[in-house]
Amino acid sequence: MSNWTARAKAVLPNTGPGRTDKTQPSVSSVGVWAVFENTQLASDLIEAAMRVCDKHGDGEFARQEMRQQCLELPPQLQLDLLQHFQGKPVKFSN
Numbered sequence: 884m885s886n887w888t889a890r891a892k893a894v895l896p897n898t899g900p901g902r903t904d905k906t907q908p909s910v911s912s913v914g915v916w917a918v919f920e921n922t923q924l925a926s927d928l929i930e931a932a933m934r935v936c937d938k939h940g941d942g943e944f945a946r947q948e949m950r951q952q953c954l955e956l957p958p959q960l961q962l963d964l965l966q967h968f969q970g971k972p973v974k975f976s977n
């Protein structure tokens with residue numbers, strides 16, 4: 884499981900053009916609730932990822948790598964990966 888992001892990028896299609904700095908929302912424009920939702924999403928993703936690590940018998944190094952890679956993903960990709968780990972069809976929304 885050490886390079887799951889490379890495998891995920893190969894399987895998951897590009898979700899469309901990324902945002903530019905001009906369209907990136909700031910914390911103040913998004914609000915505190917959105918920050919909470921993103922934090923909860925990351926927490927749910929890491930919890931699901933650890934269940935996947937359990938299933939594959941991964942050691943602590945692989946688990947730490949998985950946690951870090953989950954946190955590096957933007958929220959929409961975190962949601963897509965969470966849905967994948969939960970066995971739900973991924974919708975690939977923008």
